[in-house]
Amino acid sequence: MTSTPHPFVARLPVGERIPLPENAMNGWDVFPFEGEFQVRVLEPPVLPEPPRHGEDGPDTCRRCQNPERNVIWGDEHWVVTHVGDPSGLPLLVMLHPRGHHDLLDLPAARSAELGPLMQRIERAILSLGGIARVHVNRWGDGGAHLHIWFIARPEGMLQLRGACLAIWDDVLPKAPVEEWQANLAHVAQALAADGGTAYA
Ligand SMILES: [Zn+2]
Incomplete structure (x- = not known):
């Protein structure tokens, strides 16, 4: 410091x-x-x-204090969560390790799982249909517990391409709750087809 x-x-x-x-x-x-x-x-x-949330360890970490919060899929070491409310885009989810790690201190075994897992999540989101691109972002300025964003861009909406996608999510009309929940369930089931458990 x-x-x-x-x-x-x-x-x-x-x-x-x-x-x-x-x-x-x-x-x-x-x-x-x-x-x-x-x-x-x-x-x-x-x-x-x-300090960011959780920088002092699991005791001050929102994810570690609420490990099942918003979880739509999980296995022994990883969870995928939603953001709590319907979004303007078809889907936003986050991937987190269950253990309290950031990217730098992620154990080697978890790092080795990360690439294939990111591919699985992208495949699961693309299987919704009507998705042209899945943006993958790691900002991490708010929380110290690693969380990687997966943000779906709807097909045909060229105006939503690129780095402004997360801002568009803020201004687009929110999806109906039923549609949002169905998309989450679809992605959770698609992930569970290759292992782990769906919770949505
Ligand atoms: Zn944590």
């Missing part, structure tokens, strides 16, 4: 409003919003950073 800004941070124009660059994201055809935009004023760095 450091309390001195890295040179990269030290040379940022903190407290100033950066002019909107030419060809900025708000001009992209996949950007969900239109109108006049300005860049937020850069806030000073916070160092050392506050």
Whole structure:
């Protein structure tokens, strides 16, 4: 942990409003919003950073404290969860190890399982039909317990391509609960066909 800004941070124009660059994201055809935009004023760095959820271990980790929360599928070492409410996109799920690990300290045996498991989840989501692409994201700025996002882009919706997909999820009308639950159950069953147990 450091309390001195890295040179990269030290040379940022903190407290100033950066002019909107030419060809900025708000001009992209996949950007969900239109109108006049300005860049937020850069806030000073916070160092050392506050701990993320679960950084001190399982006792402060939301996933470890509620290991069955929102689980739609699981096996001995892994669970797939939903986000709690219907989404604007056909499906958003997260993959987590059952053990309290982040990517860096994931045991070698779990790391070896991760690639095939990610392929299984993508296959299961594609089997819903009408899905052109499954975006896989690991942000992890909120929680220290590894969670990898799988976000389905509906086929034909070219405007939803790329890095703005998660933002589109926020603005699209939410799916009816029955449709959302049916999609979760479909993916859970598809995963369970290759092992583990479906809980949705
Ligand atoms: Zn945890």
